Amino acid sequence: MLQRLGPFMRRPAGQLAPVVRGLSSGSVSIKVPLNFWAGKRRASHEKCIKENVYEPATGKILCHLEPCDAVDVDQAVKAAKLAFGHWSKMSGMERARIMIKAAHIIESRREEIAQMEVIDNGKSITEARLDVDSARLCIEYYAGLANTLAGNSMVFKPSPLTPVTAVMLAEIYAEAGAPESLFSVVQGGQETGSLLCHHPDVAKVSFTGSVPTGRKIMEMASKGVKPVTLELGGKSPLLIFQDSDLENAVRGALMANFLSQGQVCSNGTRVFVHENILPQFLEEVVKRTQRIEIGDPLLDNTRMGALVSQPHLDKVLSFVDQAKKEGATVLCGGEPFVPTDPKLRGGYYMTPCVLGECKDEMTCVREEIFGPVMSVLSFETEEEVLQRANDTTMGLAAGVFTRDVKRAHRVVENLKAGSCFINNYNITPVEVPFGGFKMSGIGRENGQVTIEYYSQLKTVFVEMGDVDSLF
Ligand SMILES: NC(=O)c1ccc[n+]([C@@H]2O[C@H](COP(=O)([O-])OP(=O)(O)OC[C@H]3O[C@@H](n4cnc5c(N)ncnc54)[C@H](O)[C@@H]3O)[C@@H](O)[C@H]2O)c1
Ligand SMILES: O=CCc1c[nH]c2ccc(O)cc12
Numbered sequence: 001m002l003q004r005l006g007p008f009m010r011r012p013a014g015q016l017a018p019v020v021r022g023l024s025s026g027s028v029s030i031k032v033p034l035n036f037w038a039g040k041r042r043a044s045h046e047k048c049i050k051e052n053v054y055e056p057a058t059g060k061i062l063c064h065l066e067p068c069d070a071v072d073v074d075q076a077v078k079a080a081k082l083a084f085g086h087w088s089k090m091s092g093m094e095r096a097r098i099m100i101k102a103a104h105i106i107e108s109r110r111e112e113i114a115q116m117e118v119i120d121n122g123k124s125i126t127e128a129r130l131d132v133d134s135a136r137l138c139i140e141y142y143a144g145l146a147n148t149l150a151g152n153s154m155v156f157k158p159s160p161l162t163p164v165t166a167v168m169l170a171e172i173y174a175e176a177g178a179p180e181s182l183f184s185v186v187q188g189g190q191e192t193g194s195l196l197c198h199h200p201d202v203a204k205v206s207f208t209g210s211v212p213t214g215r216k217i218m219e220m221a222s223k224g225v226k227p228v229t230l231e232l233g234g235k236s237p238l239l240i241f242q243d244s245d246l247e248n249a250v251r252g253a254l255m256a257n258f259l260s261q262g263q264v265c266s267n268g269t270r271v272f273v274h275e276n277i278l279p280q281f282l283e284e285v286v287k288r289t290q291r292i293e294i295g296d297p298l299l300d301n302t303r304m305g306a307l308v309s310q311p312h313l314d315k316v317l318s319f320v321d322q323a324k325k326e327g328a329t330v331l332c333g334g335e336p337f338v339p340t341d342p343k344l345r346g347g348y349y350m351t352p353c354v355l356g357e358c359k360d361e362m363t364c365v366r367e368e369i370f371g372p373v374m375s376v377l378s379f380e381t382e383e384e385v386l387q388r389a390n391d392t393t394m395g396l397a398a399g400v401f402t403r404d405v406k407r408a409h410r411v412v413e414n415l416k417a418g419s420c421f422i423n424n425y426n427i428t429p430v431e432v433p434f435g436g437f438k439m440s441g442i443g444r445e446n447g448q449v450t451i452e453y454y455s456q457l458k459t460v461f462v463e464m465g466d467v468d469s470l471f
Contacts, residue, residue, distance in 0.1 A: 056122025059346025
C-alpha cells in the first residue's frame with residue numbers, strides 16, 4: 001500500500017515526508033526546450049513557428065512547442081541508432097540496473113513529476129500520483145525481465161497538447177546511466193509523427209491515439225514494411241445484471257467513465273443496465289456524479305480536473321448537444337463549468353454527464369467521445385445484451401457486474417474485447433497484457449507478451465560436422 005501514499009497523506013510512523021516544492025495552477029511558465037536527444041534538451045534546429053501550449057486548468061500559455069523538422073528527426077533517430085549499439089552490448093544485468101535506478105529516481109521525484117503532469121494534462125493530482133507510480137512499476141517490472149533479453153532504443157513523440165513530462169523521463173534515464181539517446185523526445189504534431197514513421201532507420205512504430213490516425217500510421221509504416229503496435233480508441237460496454245451488487249455496480253460505472261475527465265481509452269461508456277434495476281441504478285449514479293468535486297486539479301480533494309484543450313472540450317459538449325437532438329435525456333451535467341477561483345476561469349472544465357434513454361443507433365452510443373459522458377441503455381436478456389455490446393467496430397475493453405459466477409464467465413467468454421472486467425473496471429496492472437480487438441488496435445502493451453512485439457527472432461544453424469550434400 002505504500003506506493004499509494006502521497007506526501008500529503010497519512011504515512012507509517014517514523015517515515016519522513018519528502019520535501020516538495022509545491023506548484024500552483026497558473027504559476028508555471030516553461031522556457032526550457034522540450035526536445036531531448038544526445039544527452040540534452042534542445043531547441044529545434046530551425047527558427048520554426050512556435051505553437052502555444054496551454055495549461056488546461058487555467059487556459060494560460062504554459063510553453064511554446066517547437067515542432068521538429070526532418071533534420072531534427074534525422075538527428076534524433078541517428079543518435080538512437082548509436083545508442084542501440086551500446087545498449088545491446090551491455091549485459092542484461094547492467095541494463096536492468098539502469099532501469100531500477102530510473103525507477104528509484106521516479107520514486108524520489110514522485111510529487112514533482114505528478115504536479116507537472118497535472119499542469120501539463122489537467123487531470124487531478126490524486127490520479128497523477130497513481131500514474132507516476134504506474135510508470136515506476138512498469139520500469140521495475142521490465143527491469144526484472146531485462147536480464148535475459150536484448151534491448152531497444154526509442155524516439156518518443158508526445159501529443160503536442162501535453163509535451164512537458166516526457167522530457168522529464170528522458171532526463172531521468174540519462175541520470176540513471178542509460179547510453180546517450182537511448183530514450184529521446186521529439187516534439188511536434190502530425191508532420192513530425194509522419195517523419196518518424198517514414199524514417200528508414202526506425203524499425204518499429206508503436207502508436208497510441210485515435211482509430212483514424214492509427215489507420216494513417218499503419219499506412220505509413222507499410223511503406224517501409226515496418227511492424228506496428230496500435231493502441232487505439234474504444235467504445236466499451238459495461239453490462240449490469242439484475243443480480244449485481246448495486247452499490248459496487250454504481251462505483252464501477254463511475255470508475256469506468258470519469259477517470260481523467262473521461263479521457264481514458266478503455267472507458268466503459270456504454271452502460272447497459274437490466275430494465276428491472278434501471279431506476280435505482282440511475283438514481284444512485286446521478287446522485288454520485290453530481291457530487292464529484294470539479295476544480296483545481298492540484299488540490300487533494302479535487303476528483304475531476306480540466307479537459308485537455310478548449311477544442312476538445314467544445315467537441316465533447318457538442319456530443320452532448322447531439323445526444324439531446326437524437327432523443328437522449330441529460331440526467332445530469334454536460335455543461336461548461338466555471339470554477340469560482342478567478343485563476344481557473346479560463347480552464348477547460350465541464351460537469352460530468354449521465355445520458356438516459358439512450359438507444360443503440362445514437363451518435364453518443366456509437367462514437368468515442370473521450371470525455372466525461374456516460375450513456376445508459378436498458379436491456380432485457382443476456383443474449384440480447386451480448387449481441388448489442390459486441391455491435392461495434394471497436395473492442396478495447398468490456399465489463400460485467402453480476403453475482404452469478406457462471407453467468408460472469410459465460411458473458412466474458414462472448415465479449416469481443418481485449419480486457420474484460422468482472423465486478424470491477426479499469427484495472428490495468430503492468431503484469432497483464434493490455435490492447436484491443438477489432439479496430440481498437442494491434443498488439444499488446446504490458447505483461448511478458450509485449451516483449452514479443454518489440455523483438456526480432458533470429459534462428460542460427462551451426463553445423464558441427466560435414467555438410468550432407470546431395471551433389
Ligand atoms: N488504446 C490505448 O492504449 C489508448 C491510450 C490512450 C489514448 N487512446 C486513444 O487516443 C485517442 C485520443 O488521443 P489523441 O486525441 O491524442 O489522438 P490523435 O489520434 O488525435 O493523436 C495521437 C497522436 O498522433 C499524432 N498524429 C496525428 N495525426 C498524425 C499523422 N497523420 N501522422 C502521424 N502522427 C499523427 C498526434 O500528434 C498525437 O501525438 C482516443 O481515441 C483514445 O481512445 C488509446
Ligand atoms: O487511455 C488509455 C490508457 C490506458 C489505460 N490502461 C492502459 C494500459 C496500457 C496502455 O498502453 C494504456 C493504458
